[in-house]
Amino acid sequence: xxxxxxxxxxxxxxxxxxxxxxxxxxxxxxxxxxxxxxxxxxxxxxxxxxxxxxxxxxxxxxxxxxxxxxxxxxxxxxxxxxxxxxxxxxxxxxxxxxxxxxxxxxxxxxxxxxxxxxxxxxxxxxxxxxxxxxxxxxxxxxxxxxxxxxxxxxxxxxxxxxxxxxxxxxxxxxxxxxxxxxxxxxxxxxxxxxxxxxxxxxxxxxxxxxxxxxxxxxxxxxxxxxxxxxxxxxxxxxxxxxxxxxxxxxxxxxxxxxxxxxxxxxxxxxxxxxxxxxxxxxxxxxxxxxxxx
Amino acid sequence: xxxxxxxxxxxxxxxxxxxxxxxxxxxxxxxxxxxxxxxxxxxxxxxxxxxxxxxxxxxxxxxxxxxxxxxxxxxxxxxxxxxxxxxxxxxxxxxxxxxxxxxxxxxxxxxxxxxxxxxxxxxxxxxxxxxxxxxxxxxxxxxxxxxxxxxxxxxxxxxxxxxxxxxxxxxxxxxxxxxxxxxxxxxxxxxxxxxxxxxxxxxxxxxxxxxxxxxxxxxxxxxxxxxxxxxxxxxxx
Numbered sequence: 001x002x003x004x005x006x007x008x009x010x011x012x013x014x015x016x017x018x019x020x021x022x023x024x025x026x027x028x029x030x031x032x033x034x035x036x037x038x039x040x041x042x043x044x045x046x047x048x049x050x051x052x053x054x055x056x057x058x059x060x061x062x063x064x065x066x067x068x069x070x071x072x073x074x075x076x077x078x079x080x081x082x083x084x085x086x087x088x089x090x091x092x093x094x095x096x097x098x099x100x101x102x103x104x105x106x107x108x109x110x111x112x113x114x115x116x117x118x119x120x121x122x123x124x125x126x127x128x129x130x131x132x133x134x135x136x137x138x139x140x141x142x143x144x145x146x147x148x149x150x151x152x153x154x155x156x157x158x159x160x161x162x163x164x165x166x167x168x169x170x171x172x173x174x175x176x177x178x179x180x181x182x183x184x185x186x187x188x189x190x191x192x193x194x195x196x197x198x199x200x201x202x203x204x205x206x207x208x209x210x211x212x213x214x215x216x217x218x219x220x221x222x223x224x225x226x227x228x229x230x231x232x233x234x235x236x237x238x239x240x241x242x243x244x245x246x247x248x249x250x251x252x253x254x255x256x257x258x259x260x261x262x263x264x265x266x267x268x269x270x271x272x273x274x275x276x277x278x279x280x281x282x283x284x285x286x287x288x289x290x291x292x293x
Numbered sequence: 294x295x296x297x298x299x300x301x302x303x304x305x306x307x308x309x310x311x312x313x314x315x316x317x318x319x320x321x322x323x324x325x326x327x328x329x330x331x332x333x334x335x336x337x338x339x340x341x342x343x344x345x346x347x348x349x350x351x352x353x354x355x356x357x358x359x360x361x362x363x364x365x366x367x368x369x370x371x372x373x374x375x376x377x378x379x380x381x382x383x384x385x386x387x388x389x390x391x392x393x394x395x396x397x398x399x400x401x402x403x404x405x406x407x408x409x410x411x412x413x414x415x416x417x418x419x420x421x422x423x424x425x426x427x428x429x430x431x432x433x434x435x436x437x438x439x440x441x442x443x444x445x446x447x448x449x450x451x452x453x454x455x456x457x458x459x460x461x462x463x464x465x466x467x468x469x470x471x472x473x474x475x476x477x478x479x480x481x482x483x484x485x486x487x488x489x490x491x492x493x494x495x496x497x498x499x500x501x502x503x504x505x506x507x508x509x510x511x512x513x514x515x516x517x518x519x520x521x522x523x524x525x526x527x528x529x530x
Contacts, residue, residue, distance in 0.1 A: 162395070169381050169392050176379030179342060180440070181367030181396035287383065 002133030007255045008248055013140035014223075015247020016147040017209075020202035021217070021224035022231065022239035023150065024195040029233045030171040031191035032083065034094045038101035039199050040217030040224070042078075045105050046071040046200030047207045047216070048113050051120055060123050064204060068197050075196025076189040083192065084185070109214040120207035143205050150201055151240050154194075158236075167191060171234075219266060223250070226269030229276050232286020241284065246272060294354050294370070294447040294480045295320050296341075301349035301359075303333075303340040310336040312504040313349070318497070321478035323471070325491035325512065327525050328501035334484040335376055337501065338450045341482065342366055342373035353448055368396045370447030374454065378437040382426030386417055389425045389436055393443030403443070410439040413469050431462035438466065442473060449473075451483040455490060463487065467494050488525040492516050500525075 021043060028036045036042075046067050053063030078101070086097050124142035128135040158164040169177040170187045178184050202224075203217065210216050227246045231238025250268040253260045260267065282288040301314040310333045318324040326334050339345045343363040351359040358366055363373075372393070381389050390410060394403045411418040414435040420428065425436060434454055441449055451470065455463040471494045474481050485491035492498055498515040500508040508518065515521055 165384075165388060165392065166395060168384060168388075169395075172381040172383050173379060175344070176375065176381060177392075178344070178363040179367060179373045179375060179379060180392050180444070181364045182392075183364050 004252075005132075005134045007251050009134060009136050009140060011248030011251030012244055013137075013143050013247070014251060015227075015244035016140075016143045017202055017205050017243075018220065018223040018227045018246050019240040019243025020147050020150060020205060021199060021220055022227035022243045023154070023236055024199035024202065025224055025228045026231075026233060026236050026239040027154075027191055027195040027198060029228070030236075031167065031188055032087075034083070034098060035233075036101075036195070037095065037098040037221075038105055039195065040221030041102050041105040041109075042071070042075070042196050043199035043203035043206075043220075044212075044214060044217045045109050046074075046196065047120065047203035047212055048109055050200075050204055051118055051207070051212055052113075054121055060121055064123075067200050067204065071196040071200035072193040075193040078196070079189040079192035083188075087188075106214050113214070115214055117211035117213040120204075120212040122208035123204075139208070146201060146205060147240065147243075150198055151236070154198075154236060163190070222266065223247070223269045226272045228283075229273045230283055232283030234287060235283065235285035238283055238285030296324075296448060296480060296482070297350070297352045298341070299350040301337070301340060301347060301351065303336055303345045303347040303349075305336075305345065310504050311340065311347075314501070314504070314506055316499055316506060316509065318480055318482060321474065321480060322497060323474050323481040323483065323495045325488075325495035325498040325515075326482065326484045326501055327488050327491065327498060327515070327521070329524070331503075332501040333504045334501055335452055336504075338373060338375075338452050338482065338484055341448070341450055342371050344373075364396075367444065370444065371450065372441035372444040372446035372448070373450040374434075374437045374441045374452060376452040376456070378433045379440075380425045380428075380433050380436060382424065384425055385422050386425050386428070386436060387421040389440055390417070390443050393440035394445075397444070402445075406443055406445060410442055413442070413473065414439050431458045431466075434458060434462075434466060435469075438470070445477075446479055449479050449481045451481065451485075453484055453486060455485060455487045463490060467491075470494060488521070 021040060024039050025036060028034055049070055050063045050067040053066050054060060082097065082101060086093055122139060124139045128137040158168055166182045167187055167190065169182060170184050174184050206216065206220055223246055227243035228239050230245060231242025246269055249272065250265050253268050254262050254265045276283060296318040298314055298316050301311055302309065303311040314337060326337060328334050336345060340347045341351060343361050343366045347359050349359060353369065356369060358369060381392060390407060394406065397403055416432055417436060417439055428436060454466050467490050470481065473479060483491055492512045492515060495512045497510065498512050499506045500521060508515065508521065
C-alpha cells in the first residue's frame with residue numbers, strides 16, 4: 001500500500017508540471033482558438049533565460065522574476081508580430097504557424113545556447129517529508145505548491161478583476177466584447193503574455209528534474225496535450241485536474257503494468273488523448289457546445 | 294445627442310452595401326429604419342458602431358465618429374445591441390450587465406444603473422448568478438438591452454429586437470425602450486422588421502432599399518404612405 005501511495009505522490013509531482021504547461025495551452029486556446037504547438041518551446045526558451053541569469057550570477061529568485069517578465073513581454077510580442085497577421089485564418093494555417101514557431105524557437109535556442117545539456121539549479125531544498133512509509137520530496141511539494149499558486153492567481157485574475165472579466169468576455173464573444181468597449185487586440189496579446197508566463201513557470205519546474213536542453217519540453221508537451229484534452233481545452237481547472245490525473249496514470253502504469261514499464265510510458269498520454277476524443281470529446285470539465293439561442 | 298449621417302458608404306470587402314446614406318436623428322428622438330431583407334439595415338447600424346469600414350460622415354453632437362473602432366465608439370457612448378444579441382453565454386447575467394459598463398470609471402453610479410436595469414427588467418434580477426446562455430431568447434434580448442443601458446449610452450442602436458420573440462414579449466421590450474428613451478433622453482436608432490411596433494414608438498422613420506434611403510419622414514407620415522403600407526405593414530391605407 002505504501003508503495004502504491006508512493007507512486008501516486010510521484011505521479012502528482014509529475015502531473016503538476018504537465019498541469020502548468022496545459023494551463024498555458026488552455027489560456028491561449030480560450031482566447032484565440034489556437035492550439036499552440038510552440039508552447040513547450042517557448043517555455044524551454046524562457047527556462048534558458050532563467051539559466052542565463054543564474055549563470056550571470058543573479059540569485060535564483062531574481063532570475064525567476066526577470067524570466068517571468070521577459071516571457072510575458074515575449075508572449076505579447078509574438079501575438080502582435082506572428083499571430084495577429086493570421087488572425088481568423090483557417091485552422092490549418094494556425095497550426096502550421098505555431099509549428100513553425102516551434103521549429104524556430106527550438107533552433108534559436110540551439111543556436112544561442114548549443115544543444116549540450118545544462119544543469120539547472122533546483123530552487124527547492126533537498127530532502128523529503130516522510131509519513132506512514134511514504135516520502136514526499138520537498139521538490140515535489142514545491143512543484144505542487146507553485147502550480148496551486150499559479151492556479152489561484154489566475155482564478156483571482158479571471159473572477160475578481162476588471163481585466164479578467166474583459167478577458168473572459170473576449171474569450172466568449174470577441175465581437176460583442178468590442179462593442180462594450182474592450183480593446184480586443186490588446187486583450188489577446190495579454191492572453192499570450194499570460195500563457196507564456198505560465199509556460200515559463202512550467203519550464204523552470206521541469207528543468208531541475210530533467211536537464212536543460214532545447215528538446216527538453218518535447219515530451220512534456222505531449223503530456224500537457226493529454227492533460228488539456230482530458231480536462232477540456234476550454235477549462236483552466238480541467239487542465240490542472242487533467243494534468244494531475246495524467247501524471248498519476250502514467251506513473252502507475254509504468255510501475256504496475258509490466259509491458260509498459262518506463263519505456264512505453266509515453267504511450268499513456270496518447271492513449272488518454274485517444275480515449276477522451278472517442279468517448280468524451282469535450283473533456284471532463286469542458287463545455288460541449290450546446291446552447292439555447 | 295444629435296446624430297448626423299452624411300454620404301455614408303459602407304460594405305464588406307469589395308461588396309458595397311450602403312451607397313450614400315444621409316439621415317439626421319434629433320436629440321432624444323427614436324428613429325426607425327425600415328426596409329426589406331438585404332437593404333443594408335444591419336450594415337447601417339454596424340457602420341454607426343464602427344464595425345464595418347465606412348466613408349462619409351457620422352457625427353454625434355459634433356464629434357466625428359466615422360472610421361473609429363468600436364471600442365472607441367463605446368467610450369463615446371454608442372451602445373449597439375447587435376443582431377443575435379451578443380450574449381456572453383458562459384458568463385453570468387450579472388457579469389454580462391457589468392461588461393456593459395466596462396468603459397465606465399464611475400463605480401458608484403454603475404451600481405445605481407445595475408439597480409435601474411433591474412427595475413426595467415425584473416426577470417434579470419432573479420437570474421443574476423445564472424449563466425447567460427441558459428436564458429430564453431426573450432430574456433437574452435432583455436439582457437442585451439440591459440447591457441447596452443449599463444453604458445449610459447448617448448446613442449442606442451437596436452438591431453431587430455423583436456427577432457424570434459413572442460409578440461407579447463416584443464411589445465413589452467418596445468414599451469421599455471420607449472420608457473428608457475423618455476426617462477433618459479437617449480437617442481435611439483432601431484432597425485426592425487415589425488414596422489407597426491417600430492413606427493409606434495418612433496418619431497421619425499426612414500425606409501432603406503438596396504443601400505439607399507428611399508423615403509424619410511415622421512412616423513405618422515411613413516405610416517400613412519401607401520407604398521410603405523403595402524410593403525411593410527400588410528394593408529392598404
